Amino acid sequence: MELRKVQITGKSTFIVSLPKEWAKRAGIRQGSTIAMFPQSDGSLLINPKDNPQSNKNKILNIKNLCGETLKREIIGAYLAGYNIIELIANPISSDQKIIIRDICQKLIGPEIIEETANKVILQDLINPNKLSIDRGLIRILLISESMYEDAIKALKTNNIDLAKDVSARDDEVDRLYLLLSKQFNSILQTSKLPEKNELSMVDAFNYRLVAGNLERIADHAKKIADISMSLNGKKIPDNILENIQQVSLQVINMVKDAVRSLTRSDIEMANKVLEENNIISNTLLRLDQSLLELSADIAVSLGIIVDSIGRIGGYSANMAEVAINSFLMKP
Known part of the structure; x- marks a missing residue:
């Protein structure tokens, strides 16, 4: 690290000298133009204008x-x-x-x-940068959320077309997740946040972590839809389907609250998600035990679905923990 004293010329212009060795390596000469990027954390990034990262x-x-x-x-x-x-x-x-x-x-x-x-x-x-990291995260949330809700609906109504649609939507989540990951890698490589971006470097990291959990939630929604199709109209007791739907509604609300707790810096909401996950775990254990009364093939298929619901609850808890850590890191 090099320290420089700020000087003032005229009445309002601040001047600071550039490190000589860095300027030489960057090819800066008298009359050169450099680009300055104010960052949301208060720092200022300086890059030679003729050294773009856009043609790798x-x-x-x-x-x-x-x-x-x-x-x-x-x-x-x-x-x-x-x-x-x-x-x-x-x-x-x-x-x-x-x-x-x-x-x-x-x-x-x-x-x-x-x-x-x-x-x-x-x-x-x-x-x-056309799709900001925060907007990308919300888009992934909306698709994952709708996939999960429709997967459970397809199971309950034996709607094969809806199940196929859920399975197809997984590709869109993967595409968005990879784009968001690429954006985050670009931030790490250049130490530069996109212009007009309100996220800090730490925020971008946390959003990337949460997006990874949402991508896994979409994978489990796809798994539920695929199992729904494989059941091929086999009769499932109404009370079992109702119990699955009820616990699924609780879990999807946990997913939404976990993401909201991060975007709103709401530590109380995040802690509530963690508490609800403990309750859901016990509910799912009882639901899993009730499947033993069914035929082996149906019990195995529904057992996988119950496991996926539990894992989605676990991912919600992971996201809530990210939100808590993010909140506590802020001054």
């Missing part, structure tokens, strides 16, 4: 890569903030190209701009 390129040799390994490589480059990803092999197989096209559909931004036998170039065509 990555070359990936995908020879012998396939399936999930290839997907992870592409997603990893995307999350690292590379705007242009060049995939090369000699040649790129048809199966690899199918995976590349599929992953582009599951990410927000990347499009194929060039394709040959030995090369595929992806370019990120979206400005990730």
Whole structure:
């Protein structure tokens, strides 16, 4: 750390000198223009204007890569903030190209701009700051919440179409979560918060943690919907369905309150979610025991659903703990 004294020229202009070694490394000369970014935590970030982070390129040799390994490589480059990803092999197989096209559909931004036998170039065509981290979090909450509610409704009404729709919506949550993760990685790499952003660096970190829990909640909503379809109209006692619906209503309210407790800095609401999770755990234990009276195949399927509901409650508690920690870190 270097300290500089502030000087005043004229009546209102503040002047501070730049560290000489840093200026040399950054290529700053007399007449150079630098960019200044006031941060929400009161700090000021200074970057050479001619040194943008917007044109990062990555070359990936995908020879012998396939399936999930290839997907992870592409997603990893995307999350690292590379705007242009060049995939090369000699040649790129048809199966690899199918995976590349599929992953582009599951990410927000990347499009194929060039394709040959030995090369595929992806370019990120979206400005990730168009969707702020806080807005992205609320969007993920709304989709996850609706998925969970509709999954339980599909189970109770044996609505196969609704269950299929829930399963399809999981991809949208994944897309938003990866975009939000990319934004957070960009903040870490540049130490710069987006302009017109009211979040601090710590807020961005906590929002990223909560988004991860919401993404897992969406995964469990999808699991419930998939099991609902696999039951294929098998008769489930009305009292069991009613009990599942009642506890599900309590859990989804916990999810909403956990996120609200973070965005509103409401520590009382967060503690209430933690208390409710303990109560829900006992309710789910009794519900799970009641399934023993059913046929084995139905009992196993519903047992998985009850487990997913419990895990969603656990994720709500995780988010409430993040909210409490966030509140206590503020002055």
